[in-house]
Amino acid sequence: EPEVTQTPSHQVTQMGQEVILRCVPISNHLYFYWYRQILGQKVEFLVSFYNNEISEKSEIFDDQFSVERPDGSNFTLKIRSTKLEDSAMYFCATRTSGRAYNEQFFGPGTRLTVL
Amino acid sequence: AQSVTQLDSHVSVSEGTPVLLRCNYSSSYSPSLFWYVQHPNKGLQLLLKYTSAATLVKGINGFEAEFKKSETSFHLTKPSAHMSDAAEYFCVVSVWNSGYALNFGKGTSLLVTP
Numbered sequence: 001e002p003e004v005t006q007t008p009s010h011q012v013t014q015m016g017q018e019v020i021l022r023c024v025p026i027s028n029h030l031y032f033y034w035y036r037q038i039l040g041q042k043v044e045f046l047v048s049f050y051n052n053e054i055s056e057k058s059e060i061f062d063d064q065f066s067v068e069r070p071d072g073s074n075f076t077l078k079i080r081s082t083k084l085e086d087s088a089m090y091f092c093a094t095r096t097s098g099r100a101y102n103e104q105f106f107g108p109g110t111r112l113t114v115l
Numbered sequence: 116a117q118s119v120t121q122l123d124s125h126v127s128v129s130e131g132t133p134v135l136l137r138c139n140y141s142s143s144y145s146p147s148l149f150w151y152v153q154h155p156n157k158g159l160q161l162l163l164k165y166t167s168a169a170t171l172v173k174g175i176n177g178f179e180a181e182f183k184k185s186e187t188s189f190h191l192t193k194p195s196a197h198m199s200d201a202a203e204y205f206c207v208v209s210v211w212n213s214g215y216a217l218n219f220g221k222g223t224s225l226l227v228t229p
Contacts (some may be wrong), residue, residue, distance in 0.1 A: 033216065042221045043159070043205065048214040056214030091159065095215065103149065104217060106159040 002026045004107035006092050012113045016081050021110045023075040023092030031095040032075045033104060034067065036060070036088040043091065049075065082114045117142040119206045121220035129228050134178075134193040136223045138206030141187065148189045149207040149217070150180060159205070165189060176200070201227045 093104040163174025
């Protein structure tokens with residue numbers, strides 16, 4: 001069964017450093033999402049991406065964040081200058097085109113720790 | 116705007132007894148509703164989804180949920196809890212005008228005791 005994969009599974013970085021989180025979507029999926037879950041809190045939407053551009057973003061997704069699909073397969077989330085409060089689990093999710101009830105398939109997540 | 120409220124942050128049941136996890140939603144548009152489960156140190160797995168085809172939705176592992184528009188509720192139930200059901204459960208709403216982004220509830224932690 002096809003699945004969404006994410007690398008790395010864990011990332012430890014120093015405050016102010018840049019990090020890139022990677023996701024490989026399911027091959028026929030066209031909509032891509034990033035979510036984050038700070039420890040003990042609910043899962044929060046960051047950004048959605050379709051047709052090589054951002055379609056929606058939340059207030060969390062400020063200028064420190066960016067997304068791209070550099071090679072047509074990977075879907076990346078970049079944080080330019082990490083802050084302590086960026087420590088969280090980051091989930092990638094992908095979806096086929098079509099109706100709203102098409103489920104989003106989630107990757108296993110990347111745990112980011114900013115020291 | 117759309118949102119979900121999970122009425123219980125923690126639920127504890129004995130193995131073999133029924134499970135009820137409560138969720139109320141708010142949406143200006145016709146919502147799509149989901150329940151996701153997250154086992155410790157694991158990713159998110161879809162349990163079931165409401166697609167407007169039927170108000171009673173059956174999911175995996177014996178879970179089901181009933182969409183009640185009049186009560187704006189989408190409660191999750193299971194007739195008999197198993198130890199393996201212990202996990203965090205999220206009620207989720209998705210609306211077309213948000214790019215189909217998922218809006219998660221705060222989660223309900225289900226504890227199953229022997």
